[in-house]
Amino acid sequence: xxxxxKLLLVDGNSVAFRAFFAMHSALDxxxxxxxxxxxxxxxxxxxxxxxxxxxxxxxxLVAFDAGKVTFRTKKFEEYKGTRAKMPGELAEQLPFxxxxxxxxxxxxxxxxxxxxxxxIGTMAQEGAKAGMAVTVLSGDRDLTQxxxxxxxVQVTLKGVTELEAYTPAHFQxxxxxxxxxxxxxxxxxxxxxxxxxxxxxVGEKTALxxxxxxxxxxxxxxxxxxxxxxxxxxxxxNDKDMAFLSKDLATIRTDAPITLGLADTVYPGPDNQxxxxxxxxxxxxxxxxxxxxxxxxxxxxxxxxPVTALTAANLPQALAGDAPKTFMIEMLxxxxxxEPVIAVGLxxxxxxxxxxxxxxxxxxxxxxxxxxxxxxxxVFDAKRNYVAAHRFGATINGIDxxxxxxxxxxNTVDNSNDLGSVAxxxxxxxxxxxxxxxxTGKKRQxxxxxxxxxxxxxxxxxxxxxxxxxxxxxLQAHEQYTLxxxxxxxxxxxxxxxxxxxxxxxxxxxKAMGVSLKERLQDLENQIYTEAGHEFNINSTxxxxxxxxxxxxLPPIKKTKTGYxxxxxxxxxxxxxxxxxxxxxxxxQLAKIQSTYVEGLLSQIHPDGKIHTRYIQTLTQTGRLxxxxxxxQNIPMHQDEGKQIRKAFVPSHPGWQIFDSDYxxxxxxxxxxxxxxxxxxxxxxxNRDIHANTAMKIFHLTDPSQVTDNMRRQAKATNFGIxxxxxxxxxxxxxxxxxEQAKAFIDAYFEQYPQVKDWTEQIVKTAxxxxxxxxxxxxxxxxxxxxxxxxxxxxxxxxxxxNTPIQGSAADIIKVAMINMAQALKDQHLQATMxxxxxxxxxxxxxxxxxxxxxxxxxxxxxSAVKLAVPLKVDSSFGDTWYDVK
DNA sequence: CGTATCACG
DNA sequence: ACGTACGTGATACGA
Numbered sequence: 001x002x003x004x005x006k007l008l009l010v011d012g013n014s015v016a017f018r019a020f021f022a023m024h025s026a027l028d029x030x031x032x033x034x035x036x037x038x039x040x041x042x043x044x045x046x047x048x049x050x051x052x053x054x055x056x057x058x059x060x061l062v063a064f065d066a067g068k069v070t071f072r073t074k075k076f077e078e079y080k081g082t083r084a085k086m087p088g089e090l091a092e093q094l095p096f097x098x099x100x101x102x103x104x105x106x107x108x109x110x111x112x113x114x115x116x117x118x119x120i121g122t123m124a125q126e127g128a129k130a131g132m133a134v135t136v137l138s139g140d141r142d143l144t145q146x147x148x149x150x151x152x153v154q155v156t157l158k159g160v161t162e163l164e165a166y167t168p169a170h171f172q173x174x175x176x177x178x179x180x181x182x183x184x185x186x187x188x189x190x191x192x193x194x195x196x197x198x199x200x201x202v203g204e205k206t207a208l209x210x211x212x213x214x215x216x217x218x219x220x221x222x223x224x225x226x227x228x229x230x231x232x233x234x235x236x237x238n239d240k241d242m243a244f245l246s247k248d249l250a251t252i253r254t255d256a257p258i259t260l261g262l263a264d265t266v267y268p269g270p271d272n273q274x275x276x277x278x279x280x281x282x283x284x285x286x287x288x289x290x291x292x293x294x295x296x297x298x299x300x301x302x303x304x305x306p307v308t309a310l311t312a313a314n315l316p317q318a319l320a321g322d323a324p325k326t327f328m329i330e331m332l333x334x335x336x337x338x339e340p341v342i343a344v345g346l347x348x349x350x351x352x353x354x355x356x357x358x359x360x361x362x363x364x365x366x367x368x369x370x371x372x373x374x375x376x377x378x379v380f381d382a383k384r385n386y387v388a389a390h391r392f393g394a395t396i397n398g399i400d401x402x403x404x405x406x407x408x409x410x411n412t413v414d415n416s417n418d419l420g421s422v423a424x425x426x427x428x429x430x431x432x433x434x435x436x437x438x439x440t441g442k443k444r445q446x447x448x449x450x451x452x453x454x455x456x457x458x459x460x461x462x463x464x465x466x467x468x469x470x471x472x473x474x475l476q477a478h479e480q481y482t483l484x485x486x487x488x489x490x491x492x493x494x495x496x497x498x499x500x501x502x503x504x505x506x507x508x509x510x511k512a513m514g515v516s517l518k519e520r521l522q523d524l525e526n527q528i529y530t531e532a533g534h535e536f537n538i539n540s541t542x543x544x545x546x547x548x549x550x551x552x553x554l555p556p557i558k559k560t561k562t563g564y565x566x567x568x569x570x571x572x573x574x575x576x577x578x579x580x581x582x583x584x585x586x587x588x589q590l591a592k593i594q595s596t597y598v599e600g601l602l603s604q605i606h607p608d609g610k611i612h613t614r615y616i617q618t619l620t621q622t623g624r625l626x627x628x629x630x631x632x633q634n635i636p637m638h639q640d641e642g643k644q645i646r647k648a649f650v651p652s653h654p655g656w657q658i659f660d661s662d663y664x665x666x667x668x669x670x671x672x673x674x675x676x677x678x679x680x681x682x683x684x685x686x687n688r689d690i691h692a693n694t695a696m697k698i699f700h701l702t703d704p705s706q707v708t709d710n711m712r713r714q715a716k717a718t719n720f721g722i723x724x725x726x727x728x729x730x731x732x733x734x735x736x737x738x739x740e741q742a743k744a745f746i747d748a749y750f751e752q753y754p755q756v757k758d759w760t761e762q763i764v765k766t767a768x769x770x771x772x773x774x775x776x777x778x779x780x781x782x783x784x785x786x787x788x789x790x791x792x793x794x795x796x797x798x799x800x801x802x803n804t805p806i807q808g809s810a811a812d813i814i815k816v817a818m819i820n821m822a823q824a825l826k827d828q829h830l831q832a833t834m835x836x837x838x839x840x841x842x843x844x845x846x847x848x849x850x851x852x853x854x855x856x857x858x859x860x861x862x863x864s865a866v867k868l869a870v871p872l873k874v875d876s877s878f879g880d881t882w883y884d885v886k
Numbered sequence: 887c888g889t890a891t892c893a894c895g
Numbered sequence: 896a897c898g899t900a901c902g903t904g905a906t907a908c909g910a
Contacts, residue, residue, distance in 0.1 A: 727900060
């Protein structure tokens, strides 16, 4: 039987766009020696390899758009009229993409007056007719209308290699229509990015419904007269011409006058000499290595690095010299407080040393070297190595380069604990991921082949060493070098010491709460069963939904994608309908306290009676910390029931106290600073109640005495809304007022704080132009969706553009304070210990006699962390437990 | 392993 | 018209 021929068709322009933006954050590091940007070419190559491997085609064609003028613009002048010009950094790469395809032996093609879509549509039809299995690769969904039994359309998702396969079945499942009907849907809803309107007031939802009902635009109009009178019917009738024109524009041609046939698309495979020349021109060194002839197919792709077993005997030799060395302590799991050490490695590219026993960490020679600040170390995750070393009595000084931390500062996205994937983000492909070597989940283990294991450690060490120059250069290009050296790098050590210190938690206090909660939960459970008439799992939203909305016939206020919503907001609206609602609310509240806080925290107390959380310094997109295993940044506070948990958090020595300081309204102060708003700055300079001040402004009051509690509450929500990147709908939902009124609040707000309004507009504009926003300390967040054609994505990016500089600058400020605080405690020889950070709050334990010192010292360090145009304000308190700190 | 819910700033 | 507040982590279900 002859093998089926496989045809791969690639939408060159849209895949190039995706490639460009997938590696947009690496734009600065992907420049060849001639100053040419190469990020899109690099990512395009990887996308191409990925799809070639997946499809293994016999024939390939890449189609490009020939220009702006096409038969569609002749039919409708505004077609794609609002489309932004291709960025220059991408346009300059197009000739190299063409060269790359030539070297791959892949035919590429463009046709005057037609779009790439039409070339693909025509060729796909021909291929299918010839009995070929056709795969289309594109970055947008327009082409999915071609999907059929023989044609699969792969659409790129995020990143370089993730794809979504559109088949007729997938269409049915996802949208409830056939691929062809997508054209009809677009005829009605129009296409914003292609700039044709469809029918007035008809969006995706409505269009889908209409097509599911009528099947096609033609049939819809055949029956439009029978529809019952409505605004929509009127719009449909008025816009009939536009609907049919839109349908025509949306239809991908399958009869474009292309001048090549299937025979021209035969894929012979790459020309390695041509590829080598191109890679040299583009400085794609990692790809050049891949081209090197392999002696036999079974040989490892990575050539072996020079490794010696690290022993007590050869430590002096291994540690000789003052040149920088990479160092690592390897563990299989995340939690470095407890995880066994499986290897210790160090060295330089001349010679790597790897020990597979943890005992080496107790060697005095190694401990001396680790403690010596003059011995320069490169690591991946300083805090992880520091804490692990501490378990063996070692202290690490002299950490110069932390690849993980630097990578996070360069681009906050996806800095996992996996060195291999972080390396890949920076174009370094010479190292495997841990998942590939150790496996994942239950099967995670040290490889059976010891040589494979040791080479993996060596390759990781080498990777850190090799990436150092490039990443430090990138930091400098981003003006982030001092953010790294003066803020994040020292902070890692401060955090390590907080984690090591841990906080004492009294198990008996938690257990007593657990006993009482258990009884109360049992009572509530029985009452709920009585009301419901039978037993069920209250924790199952599905079963609860059935009881409330099917059996008891309560009105379902909201739906989720899987069924009825039973969230607090919904239940509160049902309060008066049945006594069961209050019982469920109470049950939920207590069950949360029991499972997450009583049982959860109990299971995390170490043998030393303390909880040692991990602060994740390289995760959030704004620069905040996060806290894991357990999360000590979300211990209950707002309701007294849950707040009791805090009584279990106590000082670790008798006669000591818990001391706490927090910033007052730090985010709004940051907003007053960055916006330069005179009215808001004045309020803070005069130490006024900012929410009451806002209330006076938006309610047009003349005297503070006129501000009611409710006005202040609404003003407070509005202040928050501004920080989050306001929308009238969001505000209206939050405080339960009509949308119109929320809009009036916002308008009044912007009128009273005009420079805040200017700033929100300015920051969005800046984000659009440069693709990222920054905090006061140059922390950077990329916003690739800021120019997205998808409205939701774009608006989300716009809100983020407003929120991140505020939340992120506040994070910068407390981080500076933490570093200064750790230094001050050391300088003044205080026993007080910094234990926790909760975003705008620092928590300490200290001997009672040091409390008066802290009451002066902590606020003075915190409010002088940075100099803003408004003062920072800090409130402090102390007590026997965390609960008593209020 | 994704979803819903709810704890924090 | 469209669908929306920003940033996190832990737990319980249920496929």
